[in-house]
Amino acid sequence: MSHWIIFPILLPALMAPILLMSARFDMVLARIFSLATCVALLGVAIRLLVAASDGAVLTYDLGNWPAPFGIVLVLDRLSALMLVLTAVLALLVLLFAIDGDDARGRHFHALYQFQLMGINGAFLTGDFFNLFVFFEVLLIASYGLMVHGGGTNRLKAGVQYVIINLVGSSLFLIAVSMIYSVTGTLNMADLARKVPQVAAGDQALLQMGALLLLLVFSIKAAMVPVHFWLPGTYARAPAPVAALFAIMTKVGAYCIIRLYILAFGADAGDASWLAAPWLLPAALFTLTMGALGVLAARHLGQLAAFAVIASMGVLLATVALFTPASLAAALYYLLHSTLAGATLFLITDLVASRRPGHADALSVAPRFSHLALLAGAFFIAAIAMSGMPPLSGFIGKLLILDAARSHPTAIGFWAMILGTSLLIIIGFGRAGSTLFWKSTGEPDSFPDMPRRNTLSWVSIFALLACTVLLTLFAGPLTRYLDATAAQVFDTGRYTDAVLLPLPQFLDGAEPP
Amino acid sequence: MEFLVASAIGVMAAAGIYLVLRARTYPVVLGLALLTYATNAFIFVSGRLAINAPPIIRDGVTVYTDPLPQALVLTAIVISFGMTAVIVVLSLRSYLESDSDQVDGKPEEIHNENIESIPDGSQGKTTP
Secondary structure, X not given: OHHHHXXXXXXXXXXXXXXXXXXXXXXXXHHHHXXXXXXXXXXXXXXXHHHHOOOOOEEEEHHHOOOOOOOEEEEOHXXXXXXXXXXXXXXXXXXXXXXXXXXXXXXXXXXXXXXXXXXXXXXXXXXXXXXXXXXXXXXXHHHHHHOXXXXXXXXXXXXXXXHXXXXXXXHHHHHHHHHHHHHOOOEHHHHHHHHHHOOHHHXXXXXXXXXHHHHHHHHHOOOOOOOOHHHHHXXXXXXXXXXXXXXXXXXXXXXXXXHXXXXXXXXXXXXXXXXXXXXXXXXXXXXXXXXXXXXXOOEHHHHHHHHHHHHHHHHHHHHOOOOHHHHHHHHHHHHHHHHHHHHHHHHHHHHHHXXXXXXXXXXXXXXXXXXXXXXXXXXXXXXXXXXXXXXXXHHHHHHHHHHOOOOOXXXXXXHHHHHHHHHHHHHHHHHHHXXXXXHHOOOOEOOOOOOOXXXXXXXXXXXXXXXXXXXXXXXXXXXXXXXXXXXXXXHHXXXXXXXXXXXXXXXXXXXX | OHHHHXXXXXXXXXXXXXXXXXXXXXXXXXHHHHHHHXXXXXXXXXXXXXXXXXXXXXXXXXXXXXXXXXXXXXXXXXXXXXXXXXXXXXXXHHHHHHOOOEOOOOHHHHOOOOHHHOOXXXXXXXXX
């Protein structure tokens, strides 16, 4: 069993060089290999989900070095869930990319696999310097994917995206070394044991480091005031890349959930619940900015990007309540918002490619081909994203409102979530009626599309079907998520599972 | 020595942040490089400053320096070197495509008073 844990990292890491070397001139071969890897990744992820579903925390010591000395991979319910989400999204988005976008530049599939390797690694690792390395792997692949296909606007957005992430990486390293200088460990489980023992004089350094790390994760999660990179990046990236990037913001959210409950949670002494007073206001502010952005957007791509920011606001505000119930609700919303956000970017691309001259601008234009089908897909995605019944967005927000009921700030929290939902509904309603409804009354029409885009449709409707499945199986899923949240809060079990194999005689010989 | 090292890191980081906030890509790239130098030095000293102390266990030695930050800083140097190369290539490509080296990419702002000192973008496009 144990070797399965490293497969989600190993498989793309092996396939990417093969794609780079053997399949660089043969697009058909590259597509087959890439698709096969994604299917295999989904299989492995489901295998790991089954293995983790009994509540065990499974570990994999790289190089067989015991936990605090070597790097360890940790699989629990939360990381298995994130792996499955990544694999589902990667497979469906790849179907869209195979439909032509991957041929617009070189090495799309190799970069795609490296990106998946970085994302899977970030979800699995139990060591936060290793987390930095996987962040860099996923970022450097994302730089390549971001400018895939080229174009002036895309390159400019790409430069800004790379600059803000390089600054973020420097902050990450500074934060890691601040925490290391006080605790002398890089292992998350070991950190959870050492944080309560940190002397009062070193608390300032420790908490400063931890909050800098929160800032870094907030940059990844696009939280206000460090969200500026997201609208430009997502709206200008190629559609399949923007859709895949929907999981990247969730990597930031995952790291916040993991580290600030495990190491800076209930047992952390002076540093307990360190993130909560900063995270909640920032997340609610993010939600407001996202909703206003949805209302003000002039392009469908921008609208989707701001909807993603708003969904990150909802997600992180719910995480910031730091109760098991709120975490379970937040995880449900995380699954939903990743899939719904990705769908919106793919729909945007199909709309833009059918309206030459207008692209994805929210303007009344002549009728375009497949108008009714696209309008239907947009309608479903918009219902999901804005949180209206009957789809998963509604259930997600319902769970969130229910989880926040006993919190001291419940009334303000409810008002914010419901008020911004109204703004988002108005924004989506306006966009949909301009793009689709008013355009049906136009006398002219754009020429029909020569290409049929079968796979693109499969991809979009499969993503929408996932949203429907999230709704239909909300009962079993929320039971699983409740167990997941309980496991995340049971930090003693996590640290015991990671650190227990340590032989007793090594206890006194830890590095300084 | 602590003061010297700390102030050197501080000055480097401050200069890096100042340059990162500039409007043109070239100073920004230099600023990122300075910022990563400051970061690397910071990682190195996070294991505390110790002089003439070995990092690996030896007979008859009681004072050691922490070897882990030295390993971490190697990783960080390699990654930041690669990332600097990426941003150089990307900003060069962006400059050649848009005739503008502004980070926010507004071409009209190039034509300010000292227009003589700015190379003509169209030449840059044909040379490589």
